[in-house]
Amino acid sequence: MHKHSPVNCIVPPYMLKNIATSGTPVQKNVAMETLKLSAQMRGQRQALADFSAATFRVAAGGKDRVVYDARNGSSLPGTVVRKEGDGPTADVAVNEAYDGSGVTYDLFNNEYQRNSIDGNGMRLDSTVHYRRGYDNAFWDGEQMVYGDGDEDLPEDERLFNRFTIAIDIIGHELTHGVTQFEAKLQYFQQPGALNESMSDVFGSLVKQYQLQQLASEADWIIGGGLLTENVNGVGIRSMKEPGTAYDDPVLGKDPQPGHMRDYVTTISDNGGVHINSGIPNRAFYITAVELGGFAWERAGQIWYVTLKDKLTATSRFQDCASQTYQVAGQLFGAGSVEQQAVRKGWAEVGLNVDGGGTPPTEPGGGCLEALLRMIGAAPAKR
Amino acid sequence: MDVERIKFERTGGFAGMTIARDLKPDDLSEEQVHKLSELLDDLEFENLPEQMTGSESMPDEFTYTITVETRRGEHTVVTGDASAPEKMQELLQFLNRLARKKKNP
Ligand SMILES: [Zn+2]
Numbered sequence: 001m002h003k004h005s006p007v008n009c010i011v012p013p014y015m016l017k018n019i020a021t022s023g024t025p026v027q028k029n030v031a032m033e034t035l036k037l038s039a040q041m042r043g044q045r046q047a048l049a050d051f052s053a054a055t056f057r058v059a060a061g062g063k064d065r066v067v068y069d070a071r072n073g074s075s076l077p078g079t080v081v082r083k084e085g086d087g088p089t090a091d092v093a094v095n096e097a098y099d100g101s102g103v104t105y106d107l108f109n110n111e112y113q114r115n116s117i118d119g120n121g122m123r124l125d126s127t128v129h130y131r132r133g134y135d136n137a138f139w140d141g142e143q144m145v146y147g148d149g150d151e152d153l154p155e156d157e158r159l160f161n162r163f164t165i166a167i168d169i170i171g172h173e174l175t176h177g178v179t180q181f182e183a184k185l186q187y188f189q190q191p192g193a194l195n196e197s198m199s200d201v202f203g204s205l206v207k208q209y210q211l212q213q214l215a216s217e218a219d220w221i222i223g224g225g226l227l228t229e230n231v232n233g234v235g236i237r238s239m240k241e242p243g244t245a246y247d248d249p250v251l252g253k254d255p256q257p258g259h260m261r262d263y264v265t266t267i268s269d270n271g272g273v274h275i276n277s278g279i280p281n282r283a284f285y286i287t288a289v290e291l292g293g294f295a296w297e298r299a300g301q302i303w304y305v306t307l308k309d310k311l312t313a314t315s316r317f318q319d320c321a322s323q324t325y326q327v328a329g330q331l332f333g334a335g336s337v338e339q340q341a342v343r344k345g346w347a348e349v350g351l352n353v354d355g356g357g358t359p360p361t362e363p364g365g366g367c368l369e370a371l372l373r374m375i376g377a378a379p380a381k382r
Numbered sequence: 383m384d385v386e387r388i389k390f391e392r393t394g395g396f397a398g399m400t401i402a403r404d405l406k407p408d409d410l411s412e413e414q415v416h417k418l419s420e421l422l423d424d425l426e427f428e429n430l431p432e433q434m435t436g437s438e439s440m441p442d443e444f445t446y447t448i449t450v451e452t453r454r455g456e457h458t459v460v461t462g463d464a465s466a467p468e469k470m471q472e473l474l475q476f477l478n479r480l481a482r483k484k485k486n487p
Contacts, residue, residue: 131478138464274394
């Protein structure tokens, strides 16, 4: 390989991976060298290691799941009931936790070359049957925890089903782990709402990835199936139309805004982290639908790189808007359709990608095309 | 402990739905009142620190604000699912189940 690569810009790793796995030996080599270079540029040895492992996988040692049963108690993690490689059990919650964390692992590993939560093969621990009548799921800093909803009430009084029922909830909780290792977004006010939104974004992408749905086919609902038939609602949040997921005499109405003008100021819920996440959620939805295709590919890649390399503990919505735009330029070129889609996504929720944050520095300009041309796989001009 | 009133507030959680309840002995069964007194006595609730949370909430855990009123005054404790000590878990479960929303309550 030459001293200077003709392609000194960042190409989406999923594209490189496709090339490296399905290309000729020469193409593979070019893809690998390009990735090495961009990894060196960003000082990310780990990214390179992950990429090598994902592309030229020789040994397993990536996906490692353990599901525990709290047996309605509160001691964590509880008793091991299913380990990596074990067959299904008779307990549906156990199997959902196992399968859901598996699909989440696959999405991050296959599409973003991330080996588990910490990028280094961390074991995925889930505990089901936490307490009794526990209407919730959470990430405790080390593992996922799921309640059974209102299982202890007579059926006609129940509002919530078990929390493993929706795979996007599982993806949501695991993504809290990823955020904990990357941007470390404070769980408070705007950084907290961004933390929540990242979990909804990748939670929804896990569901779409499992179903192999196009952005236009997905329902963009978080927690579909979680509410019982006693509730008037389709789920907990709608990324497509925040504020419309439920409207019920007992549960009340979905309080999410989908635009900055409706931003809710509150001290409750850590400063409204589950409320204002509707704003960045909708920005992602618009970006993804604008681009079409599978949302986890281009839109998801832009958001993932932003979460990993750009956002910090105190990032606010404006920072996320500016940085996703910047990342889109780096990945796909300045003025690319991807960058324009990101601009539109944020504009429709009342944020200008040019406002605040660091201005785009990457010259960009079709670096992906340059790479593809070099290896003789240039696509038709967009 | 002669409880006159318990103010229970639960915020956060994956669904972000707040529950606030005033629980008075008159509204509870004898068995429930007995159980509650027992749990509070075992915990020595009046002597618990007011803040029983970490510096920051864990994602999606509930945050509980529990105020117990007795003839001698009132005491408030703020805690969360992940940060509450093991001995408090039974009280949290008990109050949670009493206070949560239900269809046809
Ligand atoms: Zn969350």
